[in-house]
Amino acid sequence: MKSPRVVNVDKHASFPPAHQKAKDEGVFSRRCKLRRVKYLNNCIENDHKAIKRKSRFRQWYQSLSTARSTIDVMEAMRMVQKGQLRYIKKQNICAQNQLIDKLFGLAA
DSSP states (O other): OOOOOOEEOOTTTTTTHHHHHHHHHSSSSOOOEEEEOOHHHHHHHHHHHHHHHHTTGGGGGHHHHHHHHHHHHHHHHHHHTTTTTTOOOOTTTHHHHHHHHHHHHHHH
């Protein structure tokens, strides 16, 4: 799994030591920066609200990899639905299904 370039958090005091510990343990790369901006964190949380609502059944996951795969697909579909992909239109459901199939190896 690839390490993030930037981690956005609010200004809680516990985040810098936790971020440093994660870097020391190799969870994040040395280049990963901690960005403590409450506004950006709120924007990201607001964007993920729909995904959180759809994944309320998360207690049913049998493993972390199953949960991660499901959430990855939901995030990809959310990007498509918001029109964040240049070559796929929001209305083109077939192209959306083909993209998800190519990304995750799923049968559409």
